[in-house]
Amino acid sequence: MDNRPIGIFDSGVGGLTVAKQVMKVLKNENIVYFGDTARLPYGSKSKETVTRFSKQIVRFLLTKNVKAIIIACNTASANSLEELRKTFDVPIFGVVVPGASEAVKATKNKKVGIIGTLGTVRTGEYKKLICEADSSIQVFSKACPLFVPLVEEGWTNTEITKLTAKEYLGELLKEGIDSLVLGCTHYPLLKRCIGDIVGENVKLVDPAKETAITVKNFLIDNNMINDGKEDKNHIFYVSDYTEQFDVLCEKALKKVYKPQVIDIESY
Amino acid sequence: MDNRPIGIFDSGVGGLTVAKQVMKVLKNENIVYFGDTARLPYGSKSKETVTRFSKQIVRFLLTKNVKAIIIACNTASANSLEELRKTFDVPIFGVVVPGASEAVKATKNKKVGIIGTLGTVRTGEYKKLICEADSSIQVFSKACPLFVPLVEEGWTNTEITKLTAKEYLGELLKEGIDSLVLGCTHYPLLKRCIGDIVGENVKLVDPAKETAITVKNFLIDNNMINDGKEDKNHIFYVSDYTEQFDVLCEKALKKVYKPQVIDIESY
Numbered sequence: 001m002d003n004r005p006i007g008i009f010d011s012g013v014g015g016l017t018v019a020k021q022v023m024k025v026l027k028n029e030n031i032v033y034f035g036d037t038a039r040l041p042y043g044s045k046s047k048e049t050v051t052r053f054s055k056q057i058v059r060f061l062l063t064k065n066v067k068a069i070i071i072a073c074n075t076a077s078a079n080s081l082e083e084l085r086k087t088f089d090v091p092i093f094g095v096v097v098p099g100a101s102e103a104v105k106a107t108k109n110k111k112v113g114i115i116g117t118l119g120t121v122r123t124g125e126y127k128k129l130i131c132e133a134d135s136s137i138q139v140f141s142k143a144c145p146l147f148v149p150l151v152e153e154g155w156t157n158t159e160i161t162k163l164t165a166k167e168y169l170g171e172l173l174k175e176g177i178d179s180l181v182l183g184c185t186h187y188p189l190l191k192r193c194i195g196d197i198v199g200e201n202v203k204l205v206d207p208a209k210e211t212a213i214t215v216k217n218f219l220i221d222n223n224m225i226n227d228g229k230e231d232k233n234h235i236f237y238v239s240d241y242t243e244q245f246d247v248l249c250e251k252a253l254k255k256v257y258k259p260q261v262i263d264i265e266s267y
Numbered sequence: 268m269d270n271r272p273i274g275i276f277d278s279g280v281g282g283l284t285v286a287k288q289v290m291k292v293l294k295n296e297n298i299v300y301f302g303d304t305a306r307l308p309y310g311s312k313s314k315e316t317v318t319r320f321s322k323q324i325v326r327f328l329l330t331k332n333v334k335a336i337i338i339a340c341n342t343a344s345a346n347s348l349e350e351l352r353k354t355f356d357v358p359i360f361g362v363v364v365p366g367a368s369e370a371v372k373a374t375k376n377k378k379v380g381i382i383g384t385l386g387t388v389r390t391g392e393y394k395k396l397i398c399e400a401d402s403s404i405q406v407f408s409k410a411c412p413l414f415v416p417l418v419e420e421g422w423t424n425t426e427i428t429k430l431t432a433k434e435y436l437g438e439l440l441k442e443g444i445d446s447l448v449l450g451c452t453h454y455p456l457l458k459r460c461i462g463d464i465v466g467e468n469v470k471l472v473d474p475a476k477e478t479a480i481t482v483k484n485f486l487i488d489n490n491m492i493n494d495g496k497e498d499k500n501h502i503f504y505v506s507d508y509t510e511q512f513d514v515l516c517e518k519a520l521k522k523v524y525k526p527q528v529i530d531i532e533s534y
Contacts, residue, residue: 038316039306044419050304050505149416152311160434162428240316265532 002021002224005235006215007066007089011041012184013245014148016252018095019234020206022070023225025212026219028104028228032064032146032194036264041115041148042075043184050119051080053096059267060089066237067224070215071095074183074207075117078125078153091218095260096120098214099181099207100129106179113172113202114141116183117148140175144168151186152244157193163191165197173198181205189251241266252264269491271298272502273482274333276324280454280512281306281415282339282438283519285362285475288502290520293486294481295495298502299331303531307505308415309342310384310451317386318347325355326534332503335481336390338362341474342384343452345392350415358485363387365395365481366448366474373446373470374404380439381408383450384415393450406443411435411451418453419511422459432457434463439464448472467509506531 006026008019012035019033034057036042042050054076061069068091071077077094084092103112103126114126120143127139147168150161172180180202182188188206195204213245219225236259238245246256273293275286279302286300301324303309309317321343326442328336333356338351346359348383349448351359370379381393387410414435417428438448447469449455455473461470488491490534503526513523 038312039321040311044509044511046509053305075374111478145420146413146416146422149413153412155413160427160430169428170488240312242311242313244311 001069001126001227001232003226004065004067005032005115006068007032007034007061008072009034009054009061010036010072010185011042011075013038013110013248013252016249017176017188018070018072018211021208021212021254022215025107025216028226030072030226030233032066032237033234034061035245035259037241037245038264040072041117042144043119043145043148045119047079047123048077051083054084055087056068056264057267058264059092060082060264062088062090068092068093068215068218070211072185074185075119078120078123093209093211093215095211096125096183098210099183100126100207101133102158102205102207102210103130103181104133104137106205109176109178110134110137111175111177112137112139113180114139114183115144115147115172115180115187116141116169118143118145120183123248126181128182138175139212140172140177141235142168142172147190148186149185151189153194156189159195161190162188165193169197171195177202179203179205181207182221183207236260268494269334270493270497271332271334272299274299274301274328274331276301276321276336277303277339277452278309278329278342279304279318280515280519284337284452285337285478287519288475288479289482291484293304293329293477295493297493297500298455299333299504300501301328301504302512302526303506304401304508304512305531308384309340310386310412310415311321312386312506314346314390317343318350318392320496321347321351322354323531323534325351325357327529327531329355329357335359335360335482335486337478339452345387345390360428360476360478360482360485361390362478363450364396365477366450366472367393368400369474369477370446370448371399371400371404373472375435376443377401377404378403378442378444379406380442380444381406382411382439382447382449385410385412387450393448407439407444409435409439414457415451415453423456426475428457428460430466432460436461436464437510442458444469446470446472448474452463484525487494503527504529
């Protein structure tokens, strides 16, 4: 048994959708969440910068005595997981590996679509992992930079969002995909709108759930599960606080956790 | 005469539209430009964080021996100008003061609209300055968070952008404004689309031109103009480099300047 908390980090608040799945699948675990709200978003930034930021965050989380770390952010998972694992002596999980594995299971016609930020799509990580698992699968990727600001504006199902989704998803639909990976933590909040555009024959894959299951299995296999005998205590940190945190926290977790602000640049 | 360069900084690449006006109005001056591309955008972030970032940037620009500094970013101008002027012993200019002064001149019916980021609108700086200059003017503000990502996606005049502009500008038009301040460096790139929505009876005010004129007058009054005897040399720095810089540099300055990447967190 290991009652230390699990660290979860994200470029901002989108990772709260991953925290939600972890809370659901790993009911006894405590979470230390960090959102890099001062420097978000990561999706448009270079591999070098995303990796530098991620290293600072892992160093911060290690000061909170975490037993494992989940990179909730797809961009950081795709760009920095390997380098973080090389650098730090703590189990680290990204969302891309579980997401890719779920996509392989989901597709019947062997045509998978991936949507994400520019930074995620640029790495080709989802495509690489899916093709390694099954080389007969064709993968079609599309960066959708406007989806995150649309969610943050609260326009999750407006005419403008529908038109944007049509514009982004049109090419993928023409390719005949039967599964679509929501490769960015904000996208599950657009599930209804995206679902309406792609139709019910295209399965939407949310990597968050599979990630939580992967971490659960790891903790069980390594005898590191929290025994649940102590009171539960989730703690939230951000690098910048505005009310937007509360709004998205309420939306994702149905509860507002007040975050502490820390200076991530000093780590 | 003072042949030292002028420092210009912005949260990213939008400030290149201000650099363009400075190059036009102050033909003999050299520019040292810094774009905080690793931590952009500033528009959604708190006053404290924007001011902390701005201080790091001023410290960096001072190492480049600048004779004056222009804050090209509306969000940083609105949130941090006062604090920067208190902290540093170098002439510092924002875009909000000149923009407000231009709006006062532009309006005939005394009804002015302001559009900008959440962070700019939240400060109420434009409104305060305009009302101080003429208390009979009514000011109506609207944050337009989607305009920046729409420009960065290259969708400057699509159906989606038109619908978004209609949504954001509808309220201001109902108030009967006759002038509209483009209170964010990206917005001049949407001039055509915004102009179509508001109609030709609403004057669009771009603070960049007036800012360049303000700085020119200051340099003349203080005998600090560059004598133009040395070769011109504009230098560009960013905190993160991706090809997006080249794209927007080409769009704003009709030329691609290759930027140097620096670690702004160490200043």
